[in-house]
Amino acid sequence: MSDAVLRTFVAVPLPAPVRAALGDLSARIRTGGLRGRWVPPENLHLTLAFLGDTEARAVAPIRAALTRAAAGCQAFDLTPAGLGVFPGPRRPRVLWVGLQGGLEALGALAEAVGSALAAIGFPLPRRGAVGHLTLARAKEVFDPEALAAVFQRHGGFAGPPFHVHRIVLYRSQLGAGPARYSPLAEAALGAAGAPFTTGGEP
Numbered sequence: 001m002s003d004a005v006l007r008t009f010v011a012v013p014l015p016a017p018v019r020a021a022l023g024d025l026s027a028r029i030r031t032g033g034l035r036g037r038w039v040p041p042e043n044l045h046l047t048l049a050f051l052g053d054t055e056a057r058a059v060a061p062i063r064a065a066l067t068r069a070a071a072g073c074q075a076f077d078l079t080p081a082g083l084g085v086f087p088g089p090r091r092p093r094v095l096w097v098g099l100q101g102g103l104e105a106l107g108a109l110a111e112a113v114g115s116a117l118a119a120i121g122f123p124l125p126r127r128g129a130v131g132h133l134t135l136a137r138a139k140e141v142f143d144p145e146a147l148a149a150v151f152q153r154h155g156g157f158a159g160p161p162f163h164v165h166r167i168v169l170y171r172s173q174l175g176a177g178p179a180r181y182s183p184l185a186e187a188a189l190g191a192a193g194a195p196f197t198t199g200g201e202p
Contacts, residue, residue, distance in 0.1 A: 004056040007172045008184070010066065010113055012046035012164050014133070018080060019044050021159040022097060026135050029095075029154060034146045036095065036136035040178045044133060046078075046099075046106075048113045048167060049125045061120050062169055063185045069116035070167055070187035073109045076102030080133060080159035083151055085142070092142045095150070096132040097157065102164070103131060109189070113167065165189050 014022075023041030030038060054062070078101045085092035099106070114125045168186045172179050 006054050006056055006059070006184075007174070008051045008054040008059075008062075009047060009170055009172060010049040010051070010117075011168055011170060012048065012109075013166070013168050013183075014044050014046065015162050017160050018162050022080065022133060022135065025097070025154060025157055025159075029135070029150050032146070032149060032153065034095075034136070034142060034150050036138045036142060038136045039134055043178060043181055045170075045181070046133060046164075048110050049117055049122075051117070051122060058120075059169070059184055062117070063187070065116040065120050066113065066167060066169060066185070066187045069109075069112040070189050071191060073112055073189045074105065075163060075165040075189045076105035077161055077163055078102055078106065079161040081157065083155050083157060084132065085147070086132075092144075092147055093138045093140070094134055095136045095138075095142065095147075096134050097159070099131050099133070101161065106131060106164070109164075109167070 019041045022044050026038050026041070051062070078099045080097045081100045082098040084096050084098055086094040086096065110125065118124045166186050166188045169184045171182045171184050173182065
């Protein structure tokens with residue numbers, strides 16, 4: 001196991017009502033004709049850091065780093081709201097839902113996680129990479145007319161608010177169909193002590 005390589009990332013899990021609301025939004029957008037690779041509702045999350053290929057023996061140091069980062073941050077609230085695209089309207093390749101509420105606290109959490117991971121040898125995540133929930137990715141770019149219709153019909157979307165109180169280290173397993181995400185460990189915000197291995201619901 002010590003030689004195994006895992007594909008990992010750190011994220012804020014979304015409560016079931018939020019995932020359900022976003023899944024319903026995705027279904028309505030798809031019905032309208034926008035084509036893309038859609039994220040299954042069970043895979044929706046708020047990414048804080050993508051670590052990529054990670055040696056299994058690095059999981060324990062990552063757990064400790066996430067505990068330190070989370071302990072210095074307090075819980076906060078966010079609300080999914082609005083739509084956007086990356087990298088921009090000229091070549092829209094990623095469709096996402098934005099966030100409102102505790103964005104300053106979210107930024108501080110992302111910075112704390114990035115700094116803690118950098119201290120154990122991982123590169124710092126790109127700034128500005130948080131603050132959105134990815135719904136779909138285009139093979140090349142989204143059809144402009146279909147995308148314009150999406151923004152006209154659903155640009156005012158607002159989902160249920162949720163409480164951010166923990167972060168999770170996930171393993172991503174690729175294969176036929178959507179990726180499968182498995183929690184490896186989690187850490188509570190504002191809490192001292194070690195994170196624990198978990199297989200629970202996000």
